[in-house]
Amino acid sequence: MPKKSKPVFSWTVHGDGRTVSPNTAVAPDERLHWPQTIGIGVQHVMAMFGATVLVPALTGFPVTTTLLFSGLGTIIFLLVTGNRIPSYLGSSFAFIAPVSAAMGPGRDNFGAALGGVLVTGFALFLVGVIVNRTGTGWIHALMPPAVMGTIVALIGLNLAGSTVPKMKEYTLTTFSTMAAVVICSVLFRGMLGRLSILLGIVIGYLVALPQGEIDFAPVKEAAWVGLPAFHTPTFDLHVILLFLPVLFVLIAENVGHVRTVGVMTGKSYDHLNGKTLMGDGIATMLAGSAGGSGTTTYAENIGVMASSRVYSTAAYWIAGFVAIVLSFMPKFGAVIATIPPGVLGGAGIVLYGMIGIMGARIWVQNQVDFGNPINLMTAGAGLIIAIALNGGDNVLMIAGLTLDGIALGTIATLLIYHVMRGIALWRKTVPTHVDEPQGAQPGKLG
Numbered sequence: 001m002p003k004k005s006k007p008v009f010s011w012t013v014h015g016d017g018r019t020v021s022p023n024t025a026v027a028p029d030e031r032l033h034w035p036q037t038i039g040i041g042v043q044h045v046m047a048m049f050g051a052t053v054l055v056p057a058l059t060g061f062p063v064t065t066t067l068l069f070s071g072l073g074t075i076i077f078l079l080v081t082g083n084r085i086p087s088y089l090g091s092s093f094a095f096i097a098p099v100s101a102a103m104g105p106g107r108d109n110f111g112a113a114l115g116g117v118l119v120t121g122f123a124l125f126l127v128g129v130i131v132n133r134t135g136t137g138w139i140h141a142l143m144p145p146a147v148m149g150t151i152v153a154l155i156g157l158n159l160a161g162s163t164v165p166k167m168k169e170y171t172l173t174t175f176s177t178m179a180a181v182v183i184c185s186v187l188f189r190g191m192l193g194r195l196s197i198l199l200g201i202v203i204g205y206l207v208a209l210p211q212g213e214i215d216f217a218p219v220k221e222a223a224w225v226g227l228p229a230f231h232t233p234t235f236d237l238h239v240i241l242l243f244l245p246v247l248f249v250l251i252a253e254n255v256g257h258v259r260t261v262g263v264m265t266g267k268s269y270d271h272l273n274g275k276t277l278m279g280d281g282i283a284t285m286l287a288g289s290a291g292g293s294g295t296t297t298y299a300e301n302i303g304v305m306a307s308s309r310v311y312s313t314a315a316y317w318i319a320g321f322v323a324i325v326l327s328f329m330p331k332f333g334a335v336i337a338t339i340p341p342g343v344l345g346g347a348g349i350v351l352y353g354m355i356g357i358m359g360a361r362i363w364v365q366n367q368v369d370f371g372n373p374i375n376l377m378t379a380g381a382g383l384i385i386a387i388a389l390n391g392g393d394n395v396l397m398i399a400g401l402t403l404d405g406i407a408l409g410t411i412a413t414l415l416i417y418h419v420m421r422g423i424a425l426w427r428k429t430v431p432t433h434v435d436e437p438q439g440a441q442p443g444k445l446g
Helices: 034-059 063-080 093-102 110-134 137-142 145-157 160-169 171-187 190-194 196-211 217-221 237-243 246-265 270-290 300-308 313-327 330-337 341-365 373-388 405-427
Strands: 089-091 295-297 396-398 401-403
Touching: 034 063, 034 089, 034 093, 034 196, 034 300, 034 313, 034 330, 034 341, 063 089, 063 270, 063 295, 063 313, 063 330, 089 270, 093 110, 093 145, 093 237, 093 246, 093 341, 093 405, 110 137, 110 237, 110 246, 110 270, 145 246, 145 341, 145 373, 145 405, 160 171, 160 341, 171 190, 171 196, 171 341, 190 196, 190 300, 196 341, 217 330, 237 405, 246 270, 246 295, 246 300, 270 295, 373 405
Parallel strands: none
Antiparallel strands: 089 295, 396 401
């Protein structure tokens, strides 16, 4: 007889239900007693909170709406994956750059930004459908580490210019916040260390307060209980092109997250890559359809699992419901909206830099050979194009479309890599060790 699938809302109680047994862990299909599970779920909310609310604070998206779709997105993800992958879906940093470009000076195109989020989510869902049928081999062929690292790096570095006005106008607050984030990340251990961005924002807030940089009037006017603010997306081809490069980052984050969870639990979840991409895609589409930030699987919550040894998906259901409850508190959203520009600038310096360095981390982890000119020129040219043509007067007009920054850099990176690789395969000329006495030698591609 065929094996019956386990009900979605069925978890086996681990051990005595109160503690994690020595040398064991609470598996995704297990849980502790509900009071302990709720406690772990609240820890997951704390772990995701700083990053999830920072993205809408930086981009101008409504905070409570983002929290609503973060919680709903997490629940959708758990349902699509059959409750087998423990993960929280929070606001993706990768969306900050295209949203900022779409809503920059003279644009203020919030509806088009939502359209970009929605289309990106739909594209991610389609990728998930394909991966569910064919596996991830084609993704690695299209985006080897040299390409993926470059795309991630250019997204972070392209945001650097947005911190300049805040550094100039709110110098003390900006650099106090940055210093607080940096120091807290190494001063504290465990949960506090993982909350360094949130702690830095709180400290920066206290620095800004006596300088009169905070307006509390909206907090007084906001209701305690109410619906989140919903918005309708519009569709603009130029804006959509700004968003599509984010797709590559979401794929990398998602596949990497599944792999990490597999290593931590001692199980392989590679066969669920398609489902996880589909779940994230649906969550991002839903967010974009009504006013929320795009979502991604959160690495922040992996730290909670590692320290607690609790991988139960039940804790993520709790976290999702808590986020939904918070989204119906407009006064809470109004408090977040009072975070002054200098504080956001200081947090942004660290955050954008971290995104850029994540690209370099991909190169290092995958031992990308920069003695290979294919890798070297792909990364070098792609980054320069993205950083140099970053908007304003620095754009290219091609067939009536305005291309700049991330979109242009991503296209250039993909073209440079695959054209060079195609020629190298045809000519069998891949000089990787040009400093050796015998000159250029054939080497490994990619």
